[in-house]
Amino acid sequence: MxxxxxxxxxxxxxxxxxxxxxxxxxxxxxxxxxxxxxxxIRGITMVFDAPRGSISTADGEIVAETVTVSGARPRLRQYPYGSLYAHLVGFISAEHGGGGLERSHNDFLAGDDLGVRIQDKRDFFVDRARTGQIKLSVRHDVQLVARAALAGHQGAAVVINPANGAVLAMWSAPHFNPNHLSSHDLVSVADDFVALKSDAEGPLVNRADAQLAEVNAIFTLVTAATAIEVGLSDFVAPQSDTVPTQTIKNDGNITCGGDMASLFITYCRTGWATIGLKLGGANLRAISERFGLTESISTDLGNQLDGLLQSGEEPLSAPHVAAGIGVKLSPLHVAHLLATVGNDGQRIRPHVVDQVQGHDGSVIRDFTPNNLGQVIAPDTALTLRRMLAENVERGNAQGLALKNVEVGGILASGFAEQPHVWAVALAPVTQPELAIAVLLEGDELSDPHAAETVVASITRSIIEAVLRLPSPNVEGTQ
Amino acid sequence: MTTDVNQQRIVELTLLLLAAFITCATVAIAAVGDQVEITWRVAPYLAALLILWAVAHVTLRQRAPTANGILFPIAALLQGLGFALMVRIDPSLAARQTTWALIGVVGFFVVVVGIRGLHQLRIVRIPLGIAGVLLVFLPLISDSDPSDSEISLALQLGPLHVVPGELGKLLLIIFFAGWLADHRTQNTAEFWGETLRIEGDRSRFIPLLGGWLITSAVLIFQSDVGSAAVTFAVFISMWWVAVGRRTDLVLSLGAITATAVLAAVSVPELQNRLTAWIDPWSNPELGAAITRSSFALAGGGLTGTGPGAGNAEWVPGVTDHFAFVPVGEELGFFGAAAVISGYLLLAGMGLRIATKARREFDGVLAIGIAVFLGGQAWASVATTLRLLPPSAMSLPFISINGSALLTWNLALALLLKISETVPEASDQTTILPGIKLEAERQS
Structure with a gap:
């Protein structure tokens, strides 16, 4: 036994x-x-009632703060501008977790980060509530203009300073009001949260970095960069309306061809596909990788950006990729791509948080420009900027032109799956101070020409706000 | 009181003082932590708990001085930790838990003092067995709310929260130990040799069939994989130790596997739990407890958040079936591993007691109790760690699960009874000279 x-x-x-x-x-x-x-959502719900640092914009507007209230719970998180910073700053709720920076930078705001907790010698011995104040790179005036410009539309806009990767504005519509989610009335919070989650338009989604849309003409910028880098800058595509063995067609089945500059301003798909055949998938992939388009890159938003260069399950053929057909990117990625071109080929990680500050305003963490390396030669970047400028001057993107400033940009649209239009721009194109990407989507975009006019005027008004141009420029070329 | 205190009791007292210190320290640390609602209100309950331990210890000193001295302090420590962590989460549970601790110690007292010899239990095994079956299946007969997403097999009798299943299982173990002790001789491996043979009395299949039926019923009607596994493990362990025929073992394992597979493909409630177990992330209703317990445990990390600093109240059923979550979260990997080791030690000690038992009935009973205790603790922890599908398994001594505490106190008292190394009081011939000697020396 x-x-x-x-x-x-x-x-x-x-x-x-x-x-x-x-x-x-x-x-x-x-x-x-x-x-x-x-x-x-354990970490963030744990600190719901705790002291919490404020979040303010680069020009000093407080966009999230915690106030002391009387009642069952001691403190309330407030967002003075409501939905204006909803996707960027996010929210914190008692039972439904949090989003945006409130969640990704929770350690700083709640004081769990060691640098925030220990701010001077006495903090080693006295357990005081220390919180970190977050300073955004976003400019309140630009953000306001972005919201006003996109009013009534579904889509997103991202503005980046090419020199240091600072995100100057990030707006996504439809939106939500974070004050409704941080409220102490838990029953109505639960109702609101369920309604927001089940809304088919997805107001909780930050379209600026989560919405992938086919980029079409925008990707020819990458193809051109590849061609120049491998020494094919003098390639001339034969006049044609088809590409051998491919199903790629031009708009209206026209015949086109020529050197790269002319292919660019007419968005000649067959010409780009021919270049793609010549370059091969490996070259295109290598440059895309250097631009950070194939892998998922993370900004300090704490969100993972992925699912790029995709079309269903099948890998795309080189001619399709070269012409941008089936290539899907997010507005943040497109703005990032433009910013790299605008920064002489130096790729800098986009960031929305400039600094984390202590209780006395001292800097605890500085998110200095995070240089990710030279992606393309400065000369190549210069050539690309010239092509962008020419595209606005006499090509597809003439709607982006401003009177006092030379703008380079691209207008693109896709109506195959979900109808959407893109506008991307660098301004001033010679010495870029901003890179912008605007994406509009929704069913009202039935007329391609009208949609491109709308997206171009939105983009122009944001550029004017960033460069603080006087208002007469609003007329543009229209 | 004799001046010659048994070595076991000295060990017990020392360890018990240590357990009391750890319990008080945990309650105190939790009380000074931020955002905690422990007040001086819980102090009387804590004192009552410690007094109950002292009562149990004195009872053992008087009535079972040679019983094992390590079992009770381990159980007390687990109970104390449970009290400290659970009361922090819900201070209103203090009164309830203390009431049940009192009832538990009364049960403990009744077993240690009231049962002079374990053979008395063997005499009443058939009524105990019938009562056991009734108790195990009582929650099935009484109408329960099927829409209730939280798995519960409990009854509310007035102010008392009664979980009859565990008491039923304990009674069945007593019955089964008696049955095996009566009937095993003709069918053991010792008798037939351990080769694969099917000869023998056909009646030997009765216990296996009974165990299989009860396990299947638990699996099919309660959809509780953990409970079914523990039930089967207890039966098969007791049977294996008593009889030990490999042919029969293979047959019963085959039968239970077939039942489990059949149940998994045909019982919808069980399927729900299995899908929630395999992919809890996309099943917010049933999966919430699983994902949240994983998150809370991960939040504890290596050293834990410290008592009172956790956030386990976020996990549904945290004071009951998921009681291991605050343990792991607040005490960390080290503390949680120590608690698990405590259960392993209890079960291992039970097995050791079984090897030294003086009668077959005692030995098989000790095996049953040890596997029941070790298995139940294992299943409860395994559920929170996502090793088992969601089951309604409370953590012995730690969970605040009403009458379960009584059941575990009874089981503990039985183990202590079995572990006594002197002949029982009914056999007075050997114990009297010792007392005489004692009296002579003092005079």
Whole structure:
């Protein structure tokens, strides 16, 4: 009998070893992955009632702050501008977690970060509530203009300073009011949250960095960069209306061709596809990777950007990619691409947070420009900017032209799956101070020409706001 | 009181003082932490708990001085930790838990003092068995709300929260130990040799069939994989130790596997739980407890948030079936591993007691209780760690699960009874000279 009792003992030991292994996996090995899991709202709901730092824009407007209130809960999180910064700053709620910076930068705001917690020598000995104040790179005036310009439309706009990667504005519509989610009335918060989540238009989604749309003509900028970098800058595409072995057609089935500059301003798909055949997929992929378009890059928004260069499950052929057909990117990525071209080929990670400051305004963390390396030669970037300028001067993007400033840009549209139009621009194109990407989508975009006019005027008004141009420029070329 | 205190009791007292210190320290640390509502209100309950331990210890000193001295302090420590962590989460549970601790110690007292010899239990095994079956299946008969997403097998009797399943299982273990002790001789491996043979009395299949039926019923009607696994493990362990025939073991394992597979493809409620278990991320209703317990445990990390600093109240059922979550979150990997080791130690000690038991009935009973305790603790922890599908398994001594505390106190008292190394009081011939000697020396 004793020997068989030993069997039981061994069996018990074996299943308990399983328990220890799984405990180790959950609490130690996979702990970080579980802590960062998107469904894990534990960290942020824990600090809902705790003191919390404010968030302010580059020009000093407070966009999120915690105030002391009387009632069952001691503090209330308020967003003075409502939905204006909803997608960027996000929200914090008692039961439904949080979003945006409120979630990704929770450690700084709540004072869990060591740098925030220990601000001077006394903090080693006295446990005081220390919080971090977040200073955004976003400019309040630009953000206001972006919202006003996109009023009534569904879409997103991103403005980046090419020199340092600072995001100057990021607006996404439809939107939501974070004050409704941070309220202490938990029943109405739950109702609002369910309504927002089940809304088919997805107001909680930050379209500026989560919405992927086919980029078409915009990607020819990357193709041109590839061609120049591999020494094919003098390639001349034969006049044609088809590409061998491909189903690619031009708008209106016209015949086109010529050197790269003329292919660019007419968006000659067959010509770009021919270049794509010549370049091959590997070259295109290599440059796309250097631009950060194939991998997922993360801004300090804490969001992962992925699913790029895709079209369903099948990998795209080189001619399709070269012409931008089926290539999908987010507005943030497109703005980032333009910014890299505008910064002489130096790629700088886009960021929305400039600094984290302590209680006395001292800088605890400085998100200095994060240089990701020279993507293309400065000469190549210069050539690309010249092509962009020419495109506005006499090509497809004439709607983007302004009187006092030379603008380079691209207008693109896609009506195959979800109708959408793009406008991207660098201004001033010789010495760019901003890179902008605007994406409009929705069913009202039935007329391609009218849609491009709308998106161009939106883009122009934002450029004017950033450069603080006097208002007569509003007339543009229309 | 004799001046010659048994070594076991000295060990017990030392460890018990340590357990009391750890419990008080945990309550105190939780009380000074931020955002916690522990007030001095819980102090009387804590004091009552410690007094109950002292009562149990004195009872053992008087009535079972040679019983094992390590079992009770481990159980007390687990109970104390449970009290500290659970009361922090819901201070209103303090009164309830103390009431049940009182009832538990009364049960403990009744077993240690009231049962002179374990053979008394063997006499009443058939009524106990019938009562056990009734208790296990009572929650099924009473109408429960199927739309309730939280798995619960409990009854509310006035102010008392009664979980009859566990008490039923304990009674069944007593019955089964008696049955095996009566009937095993003709069918054991010792009798037939351990080769694969099917000869023997056909009645030997009765216990296997019974165990299989009860396990299947638990699996099919309660859809509770953890409970079914523990039930089967208890039966098969007791049977294996008592009888130990490999042919029959293979047959019963085959039968239970077939039942489990059949149930998994045909019982919709079980399927729901299995899908929620496999992919909890896309099943917010049933999966919430699983994902949240994983998140909370991960939040604890290696060293934990510290008592009172956790956020486990976020996990549904945290004071009951998911009681391991605050343990892991607030005490960290180290503390959680120590608690799991505590259960392993209890179960291992039970097995050791079984090897030294003086009668077959005692030995098989000790095996049953040890596997029941170790298995239930394992299943409860495994559920929170996502090793098992969602099950309604409370953590012995730690969970605030009403009558479960009584059941575990009874089981503990039985183990202590079995572990006594002197002959029982009914056999007075050997114990009297010792007392005489004692009296002579003092005079």
């Amino acid at each position: 004793t020997r068989r009792i030993l069997h039981i003992g061994v069996g018990l030991l074996v299943i308990y070893v399983l328990l220890f292994v799984q405990l180790e996996l959950t609490q130690v090995v996979r702990a970080d992955a579980l802590r960062d899991h998107p469904q894990n």
